[in-house]
Amino acid sequence: MIRKLRYTSMTNTDEKFCVQKTLKIIGSKWTVLILRELCDGTKRFGELEKNLEGISSKTLSIRLKELEKNGILKKKIYPTIPPKAEYTLTPKGQSLKSIISSMHEWGEHYT
Amino acid sequence: MIRKLRYTSMTNTDEKFCVQKTLKIIGSKWTVLILRELCDGTKRFGELEKNLEGISSKTLSIRLKELEKNGILKKKIYPTIPPKAEYTLTPKGQSLKSIISSMHEWGEHYT
Numbered sequence: 341m342i343r344k345l346r347y348t349s350m351t352n353t354d355e356k357f358c359v360q361k362t363l364k365i366i367g368s369k370w371t372v373l374i375l376r377e378l379c380d381g382t383k384r385f386g387e388l389e390k391n392l393e394g395i396s397s398k399t400l401s402i403r404l405k406e407l408e409k410n411g412i413l414k415k416k417i418y419p420t421i422p423p424k425a426e427y428t429l430t431p432k433g434q435s436l437k438s439i440i441s442s443m444h445e446w447g448e449h450y451t
Numbered sequence: 452m453i454r455k456l457r458y459t460s461m462t463n464t465d466e467k468f469c470v471q472k473t474l475k476i477i478g479s480k481w482t483v484l485i486l487r488e489l490c491d492g493t494k495r496f497g498e499l500e501k502n503l504e505g506i507s508s509k510t511l512s513i514r515l516k517e518l519e520k521n522g523i524l525k526k527k528i529y530p531t532i533p534p535k536a537e538y539t540l541t542p543k544g545q546s547l548k549s550i551i552s553s554m555h556e557w558g559e560h561y562t
Contacts, residue, residue, distance in 0.1 A: 358558030359487050369478050376470050439553040447469030
């Protein structure tokens with residue numbers, strides 16, 4: 341019985357920790373909405389800014405840098421004039437689609 | 452072709468809107484962590500406060516009220532001295548388990 345209780349308690353702590361780690365990466369409204377945009381495919385900065393109504397250039401830039409740092413997306417710069425930057429989900433980023441898709445389904449059915 | 456493009460565009464807008472609606476309800480770090488606690492079963496205010504290290508009583512109280520207002524949880528008050536309040540997920544709240552569980556799985560594999 342004691343073993344069972346300890347096991348349950350460890351599992352809960354582990355689970356909490358895993359959820360917290362995920363939240364550290366995607367735990368902001370704009371981050372989730374940026375990821376949702378990139379689930380559709382590669383996008384340019386301007387496209388993201390246009391689609392994410394209400395986001396400031398500064399916030400978009402900060403969120404994209406965080407996501408790049410965390411290995412969620414890749415930035416590709418084209419040496420045009422003016423320079424053009426494109427953002428694409430990495431395989432790690434693609435794996436977040438299940439969370440975005442759960443959110444989509446829930447929003448569709450329950451709100 | 453025009454019809455296809457229009458359809459795609461509508462679907463993306465719909466999807467964005469659904470994700471946004473979900474974020475309106477669970478789009479804060481503490482809200483997700485409170486829900487994760489309640490996925491394990493009914494909890495008292497004090498238990499939640501103890502398990503959610505770092506949350507203030509005020510924030511916990513505000514988040515619980517929001518979740519109750521949105522039909523995600525039910526509060527049951529027992530007329531003891533001092534009064535005891537218990538929080539349980541409603542069926543609508545239970546349905547959020549898939550999102551929490553996706554977050555858990557992602558955190559486990561990718562961080």
